Amino acid sequence: MTPPDDDVFEVSVFSRGYGEAIAIHVGHGRWLLIDSLKNSSGDPAAIAYLDNIGVDTRQAVEAVLITHWHDDHVAGASVVVARCEAAEIVLSGALQRDEFRAFLARSTTDNAGSFGSGVEELLTILRQLKAEGRRPKWAWADMTLAASRGDHPYRFEALSPSTKDFEELLENIHTWAQPSGRLRAPKRNDASVAAVVTVAEDLALFGADLEIRGLEAGWAAVHSKVWKDRAAASLYKIAHHGSVTGCYEPVWADMIVRDAIAVLTPWSRGSKLPSPADIDRILNYTPNAHAASKVRSPNTKRRSNTVERSLREANIKLLQESVDMGQVRFRKRAGEVWNVEYLSGGSCHLKEVLAA
Amino acid sequence: MATAPRDLAQPSSLREDRSFNVRDQNPDLSSAHQDLSVSRLYQASISRSQKLREDKSVLVDDLQKKETPSTFPARLNDSHFNANVIRIPNLFSRRQIENRSVNTLQEWEGLVDAVDGENFVARLRDLTNSKNPEEIATIPLSEVDPCERERVIPGALFHLFIGYTRRGGSQRRETFTYFRKHLPRSNASTSELADLLGSFDN
Numbered sequence: 001m002t003p004p005d006d007d008v009f010e011v012s013v014f015s016r017g018y019g020e021a022i023a024i025h026v027g028h029g030r031w032l033l034i035d036s037l038k039n040s041s042g043d044p045a046a047i048a049y050l051d052n053i054g055v056d057t058r059q060a061v062e063a064v065l066i067t068h069w070h071d072d073h074v075a076g077a078s079v080v081v082a083r084c085e086a087a088e089i090v091l092s093g094a095l096q097r098d099e100f101r102a103f104l105a106r107s108t109t110d111n112a113g114s115f116g117s118g119v120e121e122l123l124t125i126l127r128q129l130k131a132e133g134r135r136p137k138w139a140w141a142d143m144t145l146a147a148s149r150g151d152h153p154y155r156f157e158a159l160s161p162s163t164k165d166f167e168e169l170l171e172n173i174h175t176w177a178q179p180s181g182r183l184r185a186p187k188r189n190d191a192s193v194a195a196v197v198t199v200a201e202d203l204a205l206f207g208a209d210l211e212i213r214g215l216e217a218g219w220a221a222v223h224s225k226v227w228k229d230r231a232a233a234s235l236y237k238i239a240h241h242g243s244v245t246g247c248y249e250p251v252w253a254d255m256i257v258r259d260a261i262a263v264l265t266p267w268s269r270g271s272k273l274p275s276p277a278d279i280d281r282i283l284n285y286t287p288n289a290h291a292a293s294k295v296r297s298p299n300t301k302r303r304s305n306t307v308e309r310s311l312r313e314a315n316i317k318l319l320q321e322s323v324d325m326g327q328v329r330f331r332k333r334a335g336e337v338w339n340v341e342y343l344s345g346g347s348c349h350l351k352e353v354l355a356a
Numbered sequence: 357m358a359t360a361p362r363d364l365a366q367p368s369s370l371r372e373d374r375s376f377n378v379r380d381q382n383p384d385l386s387s388a389h390q391d392l393s394v395s396r397l398y399q400a401s402i403s404r405s406q407k408l409r410e411d412k413s414v415l416v417d418d419l420q421k422k423e424t425p426s427t428f429p430a431r432l433n434d435s436h437f438n439a440n441v442i443r444i445p446n447l448f449s450r451r452q453i454e455n456r457s458v459n460t461l462q463e464w465e466g467l468v469d470a471v472d473g474e475n476f477v478a479r480l481r482d483l484t485n486s487k488n489p490e491e492i493a494t495i496p497l498s499e500v501d502p503c504e505r506e507r508v509i510p511g512a513l514f515h516l517f518i519g520y521t522r523r524g525g526s527q528r529r530e531t532f533t534y535f536r537k538h539l540p541r542s543n544a545s546t547s548e549l550a551d552l553l554g555s556f557d558n
Contacts, residue, residue, distance in 0.1 A: 306518075
């Protein structure tokens with residue numbers, strides 16, 4: 001594989017049916033990364049890709065955005081931070097607020113054993129930054145996270161969280177903790193950082209896991225207060241794995257061009273996303289919707305007959321985690337349309353995402 | 357193949373007998389706030405009439421009185437723990453202990469991702485061969501002892517073990533899950549996280 005030419009805007013989205021990472025080329029060898037997941041070798045997928053196409057991540061990556069601390073968005077992020085020495089490391093501003101830190105200090109967390117957790121990953125990142133004398137940037141709505149200073153402008157901006165998002169988080173934070181004070185994985189995605197990247201005349205919208213939160217927070221706030229007079233985006237990384245809770249119709253109507261390129265990362269655990277209804281809804285908005293990987297994996301590992309028999313008798317069903325790192329890559333030059341490439345067997349058109 | 361009517365076939369006392377609290381039995385574990393309980397999912401070809409013989413090299417006395425699994429070790433110490441989880445592979449690796457052998461066919465560490473209707477979904481890591489990729493398991497909640505089902509929540513760690521134990525001429529194939537009873541109370545990581553976040557104040 002070869003790196004994009006200097007004048008090419010690239011968005012590569014990675015997924016394995018659980019987790020997502022995004023690598024964005026904003027021109028002239030400069031890259032932005034959003035979130036992280038590990039490939040089957042345990043390496044961050046975006047870093048492995050950049051290594052593969054000959055990008056020097058130490059200098060070429062200008063910003064790394066961790067949209068929120070859910071496990072499916074931060075796996076391997078500490079390695080990304082270590083590898084991207086020159087990058088601005090961006091975290092949700094909500095994390096640094098006094099109220100949130102007070103809550104953390106009173107809480108306890110599960111040890112996730114060899115699986116690791118978002119808390120552990122975030123802790124590693126902050127220790128690392130501290131040791132290296134680096135400071136994270138705290139993202140809030142309408143904040144510029146990175147921008148070029150030269151002849152080839154680009155702009156990387158946060159669209160959330162808003163102050164109201166943070167208030168919503170505080171109102172619901174009690175649901176994160178059990179009576180013992182122990183933290184459990186929050187189901188909500190308050191304070192997730194949605195973002196927009198502008199390269200010349202082209203905009204790409206990255207929805208993170210931002211969801212609908214009434215009229216004053218979440219997507220409604222982005223639509224009514226933050227997007228303002230920006231042009232419509234020609235590419236949209238669909239929010240929250242395509243779920244209905246992340247789908248705010250005015251976003252599609254006013255912030256995204258008609259028949260835009262759209263891409264999602266599936267959620268293959270528990271209640272799977274996208275659902276058939278989600279797929280229909282998204283394809284009604286645009287026929288150009290893609291998935292970075294499939295929801296299911298057809299791979300079933302072979303094991304001894306005795307083990308198989310025991311599993312069968314106990315009615316325990318095992319599916320191998322998809323070993324194919326899905327990557328769908330979009331590239332375009334100014335004035336051209338997006339070129340779509342499925343760089344693994346797992347990435348596909350959205351119509352095929354539920355096929356094994 | 358028909359599924360054996362496990363719960364019906366099992367004497368009610370057996371399930372009680374097979375639940376035990378490690379911390380109570382071994383003071384070395386109390387500092388780790390480590391409770392462990394054993395839920396038997398399946399036993400086949402087991403001669404339950406055979407009484408466990410006393411074997412102090414394998415079982416601590418109190419455990420033996422409760423007829424805990426014969427594969428459980430006498431001496432649990434910190435080396436058996438990966439943070440707060442009992443490191444089972446070391447315990448179940450094939451070995452000969454007096455008149456019985458223990459042979460792990462397969463063992464996984466599991467993390468509950470979701471409870472979905474009558475099943476729970478978990479990520480599994482193969483501890484028998486760490487090179488194997490992660491797997492996703494759908495496990496019927498009915499296979500978990502009712503008194504342990506409250507522990508099946510997202511984020512709960514457990515071990516799933518399939519193997520043989522052999523004593524004398526009797527061999528039994530067993531499938532167990534091990535759930536943590538109480539999760540660690542330490543807030544070291546969250547308080548450090550709060551401190552670190554605060555240290556970057558502008």
